[in-house]
Amino acid sequence: MKDLLATVKSNVSIAENIYAITLTLTGPLKNISGGQFVNLSVGEGAMLLRRPLGICKIDGNDLTLCYQVKGKGTKKLTEAKAGDKLKVLLPLGNGFDLNEFNNIAVIGGGVGIFPLIAAIRAYKDKNFYSYIGFRNKAAVCLLEEFEKSKLLTVTTDDGSYGDKGNAVSAYFSDKNRPEADVIIACGPPVMLKVLKEELEKRNFNTPCYVSLEERMGCGIGACLVCTCKKSDGDNARVCKDGPVFNIKNINL
Amino acid sequence: MADLKVKICGVELKNPVIAASGTFGFGREFNEVYDISAIGGISTKGMTLLPRLGNPVPRIAEGYGVILNAVGLQNPGVEHFISNDLKFLKDKGVTVIANVAGNTLEDYGKICAKLDGLVDFVELNISCPNVKAGGMAFGIKPESIKAVTSVAKDSLKSTPLMVKLSPNVESIVLNAQAAQSGGADCISLVNTFTGMVVDIERRKPLIANNTGGVSGAGIKPIAVRMVYEAAHAVNIPVIGMGGIMTGEDAIEFMMCGAGAVQVGTANFADVNAMPRIIEEMNNWLDGHGIKDINEIVDTVKLN
Ligand SMILES: Cc1cc2nc3c(=O)[nH]c(=O)nc-3n(C[C@H](O)[C@H](O)[C@H](O)COP(=O)(O)OP(=O)(O)OC[C@H]3O[C@@H](n4cnc5c(N)ncnc54)[C@H](O)[C@@H]3O)c2cc1C
Ligand SMILES: Cc1cc2nc3c(=O)[nH]c(=O)nc-3n(C[C@H](O)[C@H](O)[C@H](O)COP(=O)(O)O)c2cc1C
Ligand code: FES
Numbered sequence: 001m002k003d004l005l006a007t008v009k010s011n012v013s014i015a016e017n018i019y020a021i022t023l024t025l026t027g028p029l030k031n032i033s034g035g036q037f038v039n040l041s042v043g044e045g046a047m048l049l050r051r052p053l054g055i056c057k058i059d060g061n062d063l064t065l066c067y068q069v070k071g072k073g074t075k076k077l078t079e080a081k082a083g084d085k086l087k088v089l090l091p092l093g094n095g096f097d098l099n100e101f102n103n104i105a106v107i108g109g110g111v112g113i114f115p116l117i118a119a120i121r122a123y124k125d126k127n128f129y130s131y132i133g134f135r136n137k138a139a140v141c142l143l144e145e146f147e148k149s150k151l152l153t154v155t156t157d158d159g160s161y162g163d164k165g166n167a168v169s170a171y172f173s174d175k176n177r178p179e180a181d182v183i184i185a186c187g188p189p190v191m192l193k194v195l196k197e198e199l200e201k202r203n204f205n206t207p208c209y210v211s212l213e214e215r216m217g218c219g220i221g222a223c224l225v226c227t228c229k230k231s232d233g234d235n236a237r238v239c240k241d242g243p244v245f246n247i248k249n250i251n252l
Numbered sequence: 253m254a255d256l257k258v259k260i261c262g263v264e265l266k267n268p269v270i271a272a273s274g275t276f277g278f279g280r281e282f283n284e285v286y287d288i289s290a291i292g293g294i295s296t297k298g299m300t301l302l303p304r305l306g307n308p309v310p311r312i313a314e315g316y317g318v319i320l321n322a323v324g325l326q327n328p329g330v331e332h333f334i335s336n337d338l339k340f341l342k343d344k345g346v347t348v349i350a351n352v353a354g355n356t357l358e359d360y361g362k363i364c365a366k367l368d369g370l371v372d373f374v375e376l377n378i379s380c381p382n383v384k385a386g387g388m389a390f391g392i393k394p395e396s397i398k399a400v401t402s403v404a405k406d407s408l409k410s411t412p413l414m415v416k417l418s419p420n421v422e423s424i425v426l427n428a429q430a431a432q433s434g435g436a437d438c439i440s441l442v443n444t445f446t447g448m449v450v451d452i453e454r455r456k457p458l459i460a461n462n463t464g465g466v467s468g469a470g471i472k473p474i475a476v477r478m479v480y481e482a483a484h485a486v487n488i489p490v491i492g493m494g495g496i497m498t499g500e501d502a503i504e505f506m507m508c509g510a511g512a513v514q515v516g517t518a519n520f521a522d523v524n525a526m527p528r529i530i531e532e533m534n535n536w537l538d539g540h541g542i543k544d545i546n547e548i549v550d551t552v553k554l555n
Binding site for chain 2: 002003045048215218225226227228
């Protein structure tokens, strides 16, 4: 884990309100798994907190993060231009470990698809079956990253692109759903909650790993502001013990 | 290279830069980023007799140049610290300050007794604004500050007692004096200012606990004023904090009478904040031809 001064290579809009920023680092990032994230400085002085963003793509020394414009930090980030310097603390947290699995169902909603892209890119010879959902056609992006999937279902809430519905219902209602050894998922809290309920209702015993979001301070496990509840009643730190957890072990 | 060593209540710190409670855990995570033996000391996460799970999330929010937190004293309990973290910190050679909190006077006595002789200082958190049952109650009025300080002092035979003052009070001067007369060996200030941030779309406070403690760069001028006032009202050492982001900020507190400083929120903005601050202090001293950091302490003259 290191705090680096990275150089912005590009920062472009890839869908409505969604940007991809590519940072050139001083050296290559190795052994990164999807779900790991960075803590990016967006406006030192006024904004003391770094913004956690999932690692999406790594190409040599280039790191691409994709972000939705939500509040003042991500808004400010859209102003970053090629050549600007940004501080970035990385890599943080534990990602998806897919080593022992071959057939992987991928369920992603909205900005939750970005860490899943990194997971898919990290493994060359595995079978991915992807179900990804967006709000509407204007929000659809990075489909090309899912093209190597053996199966790809795209949904939108309003049916303006792909199937009408959401990624979780698309997965469970798929009549030709392939047998998966593991499910990996990331998306808004309600999506993960519904996913957990569906898995329990159907007595699925396929292991399922999800990546969580929580507001953070330090990002490295020291300040205990990013707590989530484990099913045994104890707390876990999203930044350090996660952000990827076995869905069985956490309350959503 | 200036001499950065300072002595507080007979304890020598290799430099005056201490990690502020709650922002640095028990040091292990930051030690993955840099060797924490570089810093002067660590004030641990606030500990209680029994483990606590703390407040619901969100526990943090941001304002302009400040943050708010309401962790609610999540901690593994003092016994866990003694058996799992104390040795690690001692081996690192940093000064260990055990930050403690209680719901009752009796709790404070018991927790101090458990730590007596094991750590370099016990820092009494009598001001944590987030714990409904106690915390604030002890930290507001001079009478209760004196009472809790003397209970803690009675339980500490060999470890010096640091009392951490809340800024959410009527008179920092009277409270500092109350800590001194209760038997404090030194005082630290400031803890966080109680604040609130509202999400105007939902018309609800952003932090689950509604209010949170405000810290970071924006509180510094208030903290500097309070440290100056407290330092000139007591004759025990004062440890200053509140919004320190740079070496120059730390020097400002020391010139106002602080014998050492603590750094909290800066650790979030910059994981390497503490080693950087130490280096910046050294550079400032070198640049001004000052050989010993102690020469600058309490050198501000009011207009
Ligand atoms: C591990 C992790 C990975 C993430 N990956 C991505 C990603 O790849 N792409 C993406 O678009 N978003 C991602 N997010 C969410 C992203 O961090 C927030 O949308 C962003 O921080 C909002 O910042 P802001 O300044 O625009 O909003 P503001 O509301 O101005 O932010 C104020 C504070 O709240 C925090 N905050 C607000 N919303 C969230 C949130 N949903 N999660 C965590 N912190 C929040 C901010 O970090 C900041 O500290 C991720 C979050 C986490 C925890
Ligand atoms: C996330 C967080 C947790 C904190 N927890 C504690 C605590 O457990 N005990 C305590 O005495 N102070 C606690 N504090 C207060 C700090 O130790 C410090 O007094 C305050 O943040 C002001 O310094 P700063 O502006 O450098 O952060 C906490 C502060 C933050 C930001
Ligand atoms: S953000 Fe500090 S512990 Fe997770």
